[in-house]
Amino acid sequence: xxxxxxxxxxxxxxxxxxxxxxxxxxxxxxxxxxxxxxxxxxxxxxxxxxxxxxxxxxxxxxxxxxxxxxxxxxxxxxxxxxxxxxxxxxxxxxxxxxxxxxxxxxxxxxxxxxxxxxxxxxxxxxxxxxxxxxxxxxxxxxxxxxxxxxxxxxxxxxxxxxxxxxxxxxxxxxxxxxxxxxxxxxxxxxxxxxxxxxxxxxxxxxxx
Numbered sequence: 001x002x003x004x005x006x007x008x009x010x011x012x013x014x015x016x017x018x019x020x021x022x023x024x025x026x027x028x029x030x031x032x033x034x035x036x037x038x039x040x041x042x043x044x045x046x047x048x049x050x051x052x053x054x055x056x057x058x059x060x061x062x063x064x065x066x067x068x069x070x071x072x073x074x075x076x077x078x079x080x081x082x083x084x085x086x087x088x089x090x091x092x093x094x095x096x097x098x099x100x101x102x103x104x105x106x107x108x109x110x111x112x113x114x115x116x117x118x119x120x121x122x123x124x125x126x127x128x129x130x131x132x133x134x135x136x137x138x139x140x141x142x143x144x145x146x147x148x149x150x151x152x153x154x155x156x157x158x159x160x161x162x163x164x165x166x167x168x169x170x171x172x173x174x175x176x177x178x179x180x181x182x183x184x185x186x187x188x189x190x191x192x193x194x195x196x197x198x199x200x201x202x203x204x205x206x207x208x
Contacts, residue, residue, distance in 0.1 A: 023088070028070055030085035038075065044089075045073060051090065051170075058165045059101040068104055072097050094170055095180045098162065105158060120148040145183050160195035167192055 024030065025047055032040025052072050056065035075096050076083075083089055153161055159181070166177045178188035 024090070027085050030083060030089065033076075033080050034083050034085060036080050041077065041080070048089070048093055052093060055094065055097050055165065055170060056101060057151060058150065058169055059098070059161060060104055064104055068097070068100050071103075072100050075100065078120075088190065091176065091180075094166065094172065098166070098180055148203060149155070149199075152199050155202055156195055157196055159191050161196060163188060163191035164195040 025043060029040045029043050033044045049069070053065060053069045056068040056072070060068055072093070076093070079096070083092060122177045153164065156164070162181060163177060166172045166180065167174065174192065175185050177192075178185045181188065183191070185199070
């Protein structure tokens with residue numbers, strides 16, 4: 001499998017889709033993944049690249065999301081036999097991506113990137129071409145607001161960042177977030193509330 005997908009159209013910007021609207025691939029594909037059949041692994045990679053790449057970008061930023069995405073799919077290959085063909089693999093992939101991001105947060109590479117690269121140098125998630133339904137001024141404002149939200153998310157403490165990204169962008173319930181992060185349901189909800197409050201403060205400073 002290759003992680004060159006971001007270069008296929010000449011752009012390194014991750015394309016974002018709402019994971020809640022994308023169903024799982026056919027069961028035969030998932031069975032093929034558990035057997036590590038190359039064509040089914042490639043189908044799986046193509047289907048879930050955007051989910052993993054977008055989640056990685058929001059959690060670790062643009063400087064490391066490529067490395068995280070590649071590592072996630074290496075782990076998928078190694079742990080393919082653990083995939084349950086009768087369940088939507090989105091949750092399984094999200095857990096692997098979250099755990100991989102945790103490893104990168106604790107790595108020297110992540111600490112170095114935080115010192116040397118500004119989040120403003122990273123691409124905006126989900127933007128490949130202008131939305132022609134908006135006029136240029138509206139599109140510019142939309143992009144700037146999206147960039148401001150991503151900048152604010154990156155400023156959150158890691159537990160708060162995870163809470164808002166998994167719930168709002170990955171579409172997971174608080175109970176699912178709690179399971180993935182190893183906290184209680186009440187703690188997951190509390191982190192989410194704190195994250196929203198912090199984001200509101202950060203964005204108010206930017207736009208008011």
